[in-house]
Amino acid sequence: VSFNRRDFLKLTAASSAVVAVPARGRAGEAAVPDQGYGILVDTVACVGCRKCEWACNDVSGFPKKDLKDYDDLSVLEKPRRPTATANTVVNRFVDPANPGAGATWSAKVQCMHCLRPACVSACIVGALKREPSGAVVYDAGKCMGCRYCMVACPFQVPTYEYDNAFTPKVQKCSLCHERMAQGGQAPACVSICPREALTYGPRAELVDLAWARIHQTPGRYVEHVYGEHEVGGTAYLYLTPVPAQHAGLPVLGTRPLPEHTEPLQHAIFAGFLPPLALFGVLSMAMRSFKADDDDDREADS
Ligand code: SF4
Ligand code: SF4
Ligand code: SF4
Secondary structure (H helix, E strand, O other): OOOOHHHHHHHHHHHHHHOOOOOOOOOOOOOOOOOOEEEEEEOOOOOOOOHHHHHHHHHOOOOOOOHHHHOOHHHHHOOOOOEOOEOOEEEEEEOOOOHHHOOEEEEEEOOOOEOOOHHHHHOOOOOEEEOOOOOEEEOOOOOOOOOHHHHHOOOOOOEEOOOOOOOOOEEOOOOOHHHHHHHOOOOHHHHHOOOOOEEEEEHHHHHHHHHHHHHHOOOOOOOOOEOOOHHHOEOEEEEOOOOHHHHOOOOOOOOOOHHHHHHHHHHHHHOOOOOHHHHHHHHHHHHHHHHHHHHHHHHHO
């Protein structure tokens, strides 16, 4: 399927109609959409330039870097994960059915901002919470460093500042919550993306936009909006040209993880069992969660 610049512009115009004025102009509005805001990642439009990595570094309070420090695209050759000094990283992927054809796409990875976040559920001191805006935010002042959130996250996102001996913190993407709150600005990664591979807006409208792109450009994407239903839904959504697991996105079921873990956690707290038990419970729950959902998918297919 060919997709030229004119098609792209037409589609972008259609997209704008769906996601009207994503952030600007919404500051001060009392109403927040039911599902909050989110970001749609179009992995076909992404060219893997890593500018979003730089913009994220710039707003995340990490040691400052120059944009040219991100010119090295050789790092895309191996899959990477967010680190304690990089809340988002871009990975390159190929068509597994035709790896020698030379076609590549790129996808940035970061916290998915789950609608029912397992990290929030696992944090026993309330250091993580989901804001009405859709952002899952971290409060270092409340964190006791137990790292249950790292065990609970089905996307293996939160990282920990092991090199910081005195004030170590958990790190993860904030959905640029403070930018949103202060001035209704779009997240930094969205603002800088030169290919409009990232779209910010009310999550429900992004789901509609994603399906509109799928239907308007048959063959360009698989018919699946990743994050629409995974683990109960996520604020970050992905369009991919091949099944999402080949773009580095884990195969997960639709049930929110807290539905699996919370009854066990409550039992542990009621019995005053040592906190270490929670690590075991969360790990076991994750394994059974994946197994259950694999069974569900097989039953559905
Ligand atoms: S800035 Fe946009 S095009 Fe460049 S790597 Fe990030 S998402 Fe892709
Ligand atoms: S992706 Fe992980 S860290 Fe982010 S909200 Fe979901 S459970 Fe929490
Ligand atoms: S939303 Fe903000 S914190 Fe999250 S990846 Fe983009 S720039 Fe980084």
